[in-house]
Amino acid sequence: EISRAPVEVQLNEGGVESLEAKNIIIATGSEVTPLPPVPVDNAGGKIVDSTGALEISKIPTKMAVIGGGVIGLEMGSVWSRLGTEVTVIEFMDRLCPAMDQELTKKFQTTLKKQGFKFKLKTKVVKSEVVGDEVAITTEPSKGGEQTTENYDVVLVATGRRPYTEGLGLENLGIQTDKLGRIQVDSHFRTAVPSIYAIGDCIDGPMLAHKAEEEGIAAVETIAGFAGHVNYDAIPGVIYTFPEVASVGKTEEELKEANVAFNKGSFPFAANSRARANATGNSEGFVKILTDKATDKILGIHIMGPNAGEMIAEGVLGMEYGASAEDVARTCHAHPTLSEAFKEACMDAYDKPIHF
Numbered sequence: 001e002i003s004r005a006p007v008e009v010q011l012n013e014g015g016v017e018s019l020e021a022k023n024i025i026i027a028t029g030s031e032v033t034p035l036p037p038v039p040v041d042n043a044g045g046k047i048v049d050s051t052g053a054l055e056i057s058k059i060p061t062k063m064a065v066i067g068g069g070v071i072g073l074e075m076g077s078v079w080s081r082l083g084t085e086v087t088v089i090e091f092m093d094r095l096c097p098a099m100d101q102e103l104t105k106k107f108q109t110t111l112k113k114q115g116f117k118f119k120l121k122t123k124v125v126k127s128e129v130v131g132d133e134v135a136i137t138t139e140p141s142k143g144g145e146q147t148t149e150n151y152d153v154v155l156v157a158t159g160r161r162p163y164t165e166g167l168g169l170e171n172l173g174i175q176t177d178k179l180g181r182i183q184v185d186s187h188f189r190t191a192v193p194s195i196y197a198i199g200d201c202i203d204g205p206m207l208a209h210k211a212e213e214e215g216i217a218a219v220e221t222i223a224g225f226a227g228h229v230n231y232d233a234i235p236g237v238i239y240t241f242p243e244v245a246s247v248g249k250t251e252e253e254l255k256e257a258n259v260a261f262n263k264g265s266f267p268f269a270a271n272s273r274a275r276a277n278a279t280g281n282s283e284g285f286v287k288i289l290t291d292k293a294t295d296k297i298l299g300i301h302i303m304g305p306n307a308g309e310m311i312a313e314g315v316l317g318m319e320y321g322a323s324a325e326d327v328a329r330t331c332h333a334h335p336t337l338s339e340a341f342k343e344a345c346m347d348a349y350d351k352p353i354h355f
Contacts, residue, residue, distance in 0.1 A: 031160060
């Protein structure tokens with residue numbers, strides 16, 4: 001029967017192995033989305049993707065990052081701090097378009113202070129490796145005059161796509177959408193009941209921890225338990241300096257859904273631990289969005305030191321349906337960065353005491 005059909009696996013060391021199982025979980029992940037005008041050649045070391053960017057043998061003087069998303073900004077931040085002049089070329093009018101706009105505006109301002117250059121609303125139309133440099137030709141996103149600039153290295157970071165081609169899904173009747181994502185139900189089942197799919201190859205944010213939760217939920221379902229993932233409480237982190245972290249709804253999403261909300265914020269410049277630490281640690285803020293009627297936390301957005309760690313408190317609170325007042329009335333140790341989180345919650349339902 002189809003549920004016990006063998007799966008053929010091509011081994012890295014050569015050969016093919018067939019496996020049979022009662023249930024199968026597809027977790028093939030994702031791959032870099034190619035950008036036709038800028039073909040990646042990691043071996044050449046001039047036009048690279050996020051994998052090739054880790055293999056660059058010397059610090060470039062100038063680097064272009066094509067794509068103002070998470071991966072591009074993370075890799076650009078690394079090389080910028082090592083002394084490279086980094087220029088981010090982004091088709092849209094702002095960085096990380098799916099994130100909270102107030103957060104990304106502040107983030108861009110901070111990166112500019114660090115030396116980042118930005119070309120927003122800009123499209124790359126051509127690339128050419130000329131000797132030891134790469135010539136990148138761009139034009140406005142809506143069309144217009146073209147300009148060319150040379151860089152030592154170009155990082156293509158325009159996103160990732162599900163790795164689902166060549167799996168033979170169509171032979172089993174398993175459907176994919178126009179982006180190549182495998183269609184699953186709320187229990188991660190595909191059109192074939194004994195075959196499940198999780199992670200980057202299905203809908204949702206392409207995050208390792210999201211895939212991990214889905215994998216656990218899928219296995220629990222297979223074992224006869226009630227597997228579940230709360231997609232309203234999946235944090236996203238940008239590992240730059242400072243870090244950026246978010247969970248839940250953005251201001252823009254709440255406004256579009258006509259949800260009445262309160263906003264509380266607190267700057268790290270008023271947090272004693274942030275001010276006492278190394279230069280740059282007092283950049284940023286914590287922002288809390290709550291339901292206007294119930295004070296339930298709907299979204300959390302942080303830019304600052306250890307934001308990726310701090311967001312966990314917010315995720316836990318949201319998982320338990322906490323209000324801003326619940327967190328604000330919880331004792332936080334002094335001096336800690338987490339006091340900024342407490343004070344932002346105080347600001348959401350009343351007012352902070354240290355700003």
